[in-house]
Amino acid sequence: MDKIKNLADLRNLKDKLQSKTKLREKSEVPEQMIQVKVAMATCCIASGSRETMNYIVDELDKRNIDAVVTQTGCMGYCYAEPTVEVTLPGKEPVVFGYVDARKADEIIEKYIKAGTLVEGIIPVNYQKIENN
Numbered sequence: 118m119d120k121i122k123n124l125a126d127l128r129n130l131k132d133k134l135q136s137k138t139k140l141r142e143k144s145e146v147p148e149q150m151i152q153v154k155v156a157m158a159t160c161c162i163a164s165g166s167r168e169t170m171n172y173i174v175d176e177l178d179k180r181n182i183d184a185v186v187t188q189t190g191c192m193g194y195c196y197a198e199p200t201v202e203v204t205l206p207g208k209e210p211v212v213f214g215y216v217d218a219r220k221a222d223e224i225i226e227k228y229i230k231a232g233t234l235v236e237g238i239i240p241v242n243y244q245k246i247e248n249n
């Protein structure tokens with residue numbers, strides 16, 4: 118953490134902490150939030166998923182998009198790393214493969230902001246079992 122040298126630094130720190138708190142409160146109702154999961158198992162990281170995750174976190178923040186970004190283990194799509202799962206409120210999760218910064222930018226602009234599908238979706242290889 119940076120040193121607080123003056124009142125402006127203190128206000129900046131307060132604003133940062135308040136926005137993190139807001140996000141944490143919203144994340145208690147994740148179905149109402151944009152959720153982004155980045156696979157971060159060992160070979161995901163070797164393929165660049167850490168850079169992808171950092172890019173997504175920074176860009177969502179810069180573009181004022183509220184989203185919960187988390188990391189997950191292997192999603193079973195090791196051949197297509199880095200892989201990113203995006204769930205828009207009220208929609209089924211969509212998994213994108215080979216997500217570098219360029220692809221992440223496209224996903225943010227086209228899928229997250231506009232709801233338009235983009236190339237690179239990995240077909241789902243499982244289905245949820247609903248309890249009726």
Ligand code: FES
Pocket residue numbers: 156157158159160161162190191192193194195196198200
């Ligand atoms: S280890 Fe990265 S998705 Fe499987």
